[in-house]
Amino acid sequence: MKKILVTGGAGFIGSFLIDSLLALGHQVRSLDSLEPQVHPTGKPDYLNPGCEYLWGDCADPELVxxxxxxxxxxxxxxxxxxxxxxMYELRRYVEKNELATAVLLEGIIQQKERVKRVVVASSMSIYGEGAYMDRAGNFVLAPIRLERQLKAKAWELIEEHTGEALRPVPTAETKPLMPTSMYAIGKRSQEEMVHAIGRCYGFETVACRFFNAFGTRQSLNNPYTGVAAIFCSRLIQGLPPIVFEDGEQTRDFVHVSDVVAxxxxxxxxEGIAHESINIGSGTVISVKEVAEVLSQAITGGTVAPQFPGNYRAGDIRHCVADITKxxxxxxxxxQYQFKSSFMEMLEWVKRQTVAKDAFTGALQEAQRHGVIN
Ligand SMILES: NC(=O)c1ccc[n+]([C@@H]2O[C@H](COP(=O)([O-])OP(=O)(O)OC[C@H]3O[C@@H](n4cnc5c(N)ncnc54)[C@H](O)[C@@H]3O)[C@@H](O)[C@H]2O)c1
Structure with missing residues (x-):
């Protein structure tokens, strides 16, 4: 039996992790600030009574x-x-993500009986574009698409010299990192901070680069993240999912149970100290397919996804995990793939009440800031 701290334990992935750790007989404590954007009605109903919850910010040294x-x-x-x-709440993201990680690490360093292992949640977003090959089968470091390309709705990645389309292939951990948002920069920093401090002070560290996690308990009120949850939240209100670009961009949807496993x-x-590891499903699905499958399941197809051609500056076209490592x-x-396992999420979604359509406001806000066009 180990004594374990899970930060973000009231959230989507953290709450399932706590359930699993308790079921395995561990003693678990959580530290979570109950961010109003994720938890607008306060404590979620799925909290586990076997866990000791502390409420507050990881950037608070005393609480840590x-x-x-x-x-x-x-x-x-x-x-x-x-x-x-x-991209417009820069300081807030640095405070909540990088600064909070620094405070947590200082807390660990100051412990007399030091923590043995730290596992940090990283993200596929740190890659920027996923891995691509040219026609000859050579890896190509695809650049982030330029504004003028996106404006012209030329969505796919093109080889600069030949004009040929590049072929997306599974993205391994060795792909050079090219984060294109403050969130992604923060995730890369969190990884690097945790590894560097772990190496220096002699505790083991692991960074898990999650791809798009899906499942029950993902906040339906947070319009800023979780594309499947955002689509569900719209559909249960009778509103169409808004799909960016032409919807043919591909992602890797990984079930929360696989993430937790x-x-x-x-x-x-053993042998994973200071490693960064992709956690995805290894399967490809387009965002359009996700929208269509959910629209069919929730509304029988009567509320169809819309494709107004919006795009997000710095967004990537394709990224799917290579899970060999x-x-x-x-x-x-x-164990799960999106198309054969989203029904459980839908049953849960149908039982939820969503306060209001937060997506439209979030979209307009991002457009006002020039982040989404
Ligand atoms: N869900 C995904 O698809 C995905 C993909 C890649 C990476 N990740 C990473 O996995 C982790 C968990 O994601 P999630 O989907 O469960 O998110 P979530 O929003 O459901 O949960 C995050 C939890 O952290 C809490 N929190 C936020 N900032 C805090 C702070 N400074 N101090 C204390 N608590 C704080 C929130 O209140 C929330 O309960 C995050 O680090 C995220 O970046 C998630």
């Missing part, structure tokens, strides 16, 4: 010291998670 007392393993999942929002394995796996180091074997 209390949260760390006696702890051997830390899962640092707390973060603000809106990519577009991070990987996180649990990170606690005890997770398989090798963690024995990770994802």
């Amino acid at each position: 010291a209390r949260a760390l007392a006696g702890v051997e393993v830390v899962y640092h999942l707390a973060a603000r998670v809106g990519v577009a929002q991070s 990987a996180l649990v394995r990170c606690m005890a796996a 997770a398989r090798r180091l963690l024995g990770y074997a994802p």
